[in-house]
Amino acid sequence: MPLTNRQKTKDLIEKFGCHLFLPTDSPNLNPIEHWWHKIKSILRPRPAKPRKPSSTP
Structure with missing residues (x-):
């Protein structure tokens, strides 16, 4: 609302x-x-899930 209306x-x-x-x-x-x-809480980027360390054979 413009200041004048307020x-x-x-x-x-x-x-x-x-x-x-x-x-x-x-x-x-x-x-x-x-x-x-x-709306903002839905669109806000979510933190990435931590990855499990890959097991190297």
């Missing part, structure tokens, strides 16, 4: 005597952040 929203909420206590980048204000976390 400020307008904050001003409107405070006009009615309410106050916001959440940080501006709070995932609670943007539920899609929960989905991005899930």
Whole structure:
């Protein structure tokens, strides 16, 4: 959300005597952040499995 819209929203909420206590980048204000976390955890590269040492005859 652009800064001007956030400020307008904050001003409107405070006009009615309410106050916001959440940080501006709070995932609670943007539920899609929960989905991005899930997607990133799936796409994040997995560490390679250790190989067994090859036995040489």
